[in-house]
Amino acid sequence: GQQVQQSPTSLVLQEGENAELQCNFSTSLNSMQWFYQRPGGSLVSVFYNPSGTKQSGRLTSTTVIKERRSSLHISSSQITDSGTYLCAPGRDSNYQLIWGSGTKLIIKP
């Protein structure tokens, strides 16, 4: 079956540092989506980025389909960036999202 690996599992940074999150997947999937979730909060779509590079403010996503990987870069991190980031590279035959296990990001002051 499909496998999705996110790394690192957790990341602790000082405010102002840059964060690099990775999502690697084992089969050909082509609807990469990144989500953000605060503890006890809702799932917020950060990027829908099936290929190429997209930027929104301090966040940049790069997806390279043929290498089966996507990254989420957060520059000049802020305390409010803390939370869990989930990637979902695609769907299975029943249109269900295939999820990574997430990266827990903690930004310290």
Add this chain to the structure above:
Amino acid sequence: EAAVTQSPRNKVAVTGGKVTLSCNQTNNHNNMYWYRQDTGHGLRLIHYSYGAGSTEKGDIPDGYKASRPSQENFSLILELATPSQTSVYFCASGLGTNTEVFFGKGTRLTVV
């Protein structure tokens, strides 16, 4: 921006009672999903739908029913609620196979 609206946002139910969670989307999306999220389990799919009148079982359908009376509305029904169904429930919608999926803000259900 596509929107998915869940109601209620919080619910306390008694064991053995009936609970209905509602989801509405005005994005004209064909596919809708119900997930639950628990600590240590991540997101687990309960039921999903390809369109009005269709409901399909996800990975953990036991104890849940779903109803899709229209393109816009997708309900999750707990006929006999149990404390093990205490969780946060998310509804989502999407257009097709390789398109963006949008989530509602979630419903926190506590069964006492």
